[in-house]
Amino acid sequence: MKKLLSTILSAILVVSMTVASASALTVNEIKGADRYETSAKIADKQNYTTAILVNSTKSIADGLSASALAGAANAPILLVNQNSIPSAVELRLECTNKIYLIGSEGAISKNIEDRLKKSGFIVSRIGGSDRYETSVNVANEVKRVKGGASETFIVNGVKGEADAMSISSVAARDSAPVILTDGKTISSNAKKIVNGIPNRYAIGLQGVMSETLVESLGATRIGGNDRYLTNKKIINTFYRNVSSYHLSKSEQLVDALSASPMTKYAPIVLVNKNSDKSVLKGATTMTALGGIDKATIENCKKAAQ
Incomplete structure (x- = not known):
């Protein structure tokens, strides 16, 4: 009888612990009617007087390097069109006095x-002849605003967009420059920046970042067999004992771009319905960005248990 009672009590305790664990998980959502309003709602979670504008349709590659500047200038990344600023974004500029435009006039018009x-903003455009030069110029502005960095991230600006998004939380947190390359070569100006920073990380495996380039820069490689494993390795490398995460759709990276300044201490996890979500185990707070489907959210909840 005592043994039966003990077994029943143990079962009740397990159920109670499971319910408590599930109830301890908070799932939030930041979602607008479109990418522009989503970026505006993300900005609402921050206190700022400087803003960064990026054209996510024509120049998301330019925006990849903006996360470090967002951290250095304590600025949100807001999305615009080439020739217009959506009303939701325009409203969020009212509390600013300085605005960075990332990219050439082909990305954000003159x-x-x-x-x-004319409206009284201090406007600074940071662009270049291509995405690689833009990343160098952004890195120089980060140094001007924040001073020397202790780490830098070298990414593939053509095939490594997802990897760059995974590292954006760390870049924003540490004001660490993100240098875009073609995965095989690097310009002399970019190399000068990289060589002036002690800790260098190349993001992605050999198919994205060549071994020759990684070795020439004295960089430590962080990469996995797909974007999800690379994302997991980045989190395990740069975030210890975190329990709060931001969830972003793995194939639509624009929400992760907007979120990078907000995710300094709660990193971005790239997800879809079937992705590896083991990094979420033990999570107490998850914030879904930009409207993630219910099935994926449920799988994320299960992974957190």
Whole structure:
């Protein structure tokens, strides 16, 4: 009888612990009607007087390097079109006095720049002849604003967008420059920046970042067989004992781009319905960005238990 009672009590305790564990998990969502409003709602979670504008349709590659500047300048990343600023984004500029435009006039027009200046904003455009030069110029601005960095991240600006998004939380947290390359070569100006920073990380396996390039930079490689494993390795390397995460759709990376300044201490996890979500085990808070389907959210909840 005592043995039976003990077994029943143990079962009740297990059920209670499971319920408590499940109830301890908080799942939030930040979602707008479109990518622009989502970026605006993400900005609402931050206190800022400087903003960074990126054209996510034409120049998401330019935006990849903006996460470090967002951290250095304590600025949200807001999404715009080439020739217009969506009303939801325009509203979030009212509390700013300085605005960075990332990319050339082909990404954000001169008309937008002139209009912002006439409205009284201090406007600074950071661009280049291509995405690689833009990343170098952004890195130089990060150094001007924040001073020397202790680490830098070298990514593939063509095939490594997901990897760059995975590292964006760390780049924002540490104001660590993100240098774009083609995965095989690096410009002399970019190499000068990298060589001036003690801790260098190349993001992605050999198919994304060549061994020759990684060795020439004295970088430590962080990569997995797919974007999910790379994402997991980045989190395990740079985040210890975290229990709060941001969830972003793995195939639509624009929400992760907007979120990077907000995710400094609660990293971005790239997810889809069938992705490896083991990094979420023990999570107490998860914030879904941009409207993630219910099935994926449920799988994330299960992974957290």
